[in-house]
Structure formats: C-alpha cells, structure tokens
Amino acid sequence: AVKSEEEVVEALKTFKPIIAFTGRYLAMRRELPAPYFDVLREQAKLAELVEKVIRGEKGIESSPL
Known part of the structure; x- marks a missing residue:
C-alpha cells in the first residue's frame, strides 16, 4: 500500500x-x-486480479527465487 508519490x-x-x-x-x-x-x-477487483495472476492468466513474468 502506498501513502505518497x-x-x-x-x-x-x-x-x-x-x-x-x-x-x-x-x-x-x-x-x-x-x-x-x-x-x-x-x-473484489483486486482479488480478481490476484487470482488471475496466480492462475497465470495475466502474463506477468515472475522472477526465479
């Protein structure tokens, strides 16, 4: 969560x-x-986005651990 620019x-x-x-x-x-x-x-919108990312539907690359 961000509180400033x-x-x-x-x-x-x-x-x-x-x-x-x-x-x-x-x-x-x-x-x-x-x-x-x-x-x-x-x-709800945030939860939907997180679910899509977890399921791999958003196309966001994850960095290797």
Whole structure:
C-alpha cells in the first residue's frame, strides 16, 4: 500500500513485478505500469486480479527465487 508519490517511486525501483498498487494515496496523476485499486471500494477487483495472476492468466513474468 502506498501513502505518497515518493512511495510509488520507491516501489517501482524496488519491486519487480508489481501487479497492482493499493492504498489511500490516489496515484492516478502518474502513469503506472500496474493498476491502482482503492482498497476500500474495489476489494473484489483486486482479488480478481490476484487470482488471475496466480492462475497465470495475466502474463506477468515472475522472477526465479
């Protein structure tokens, strides 16, 4: 969950892949490589995306562990 634009920038540098952004900070002013979900109103949409990623339907590459 991001709380500021600085946290968005830091997350983009640190985590790969990012499948979604969540949090109270509305990050829509910036072009993001992943969708943003308002966790208070869009829990079902976020859950659907996570399920698709887990099932491999989204085409997101995972890094080897």
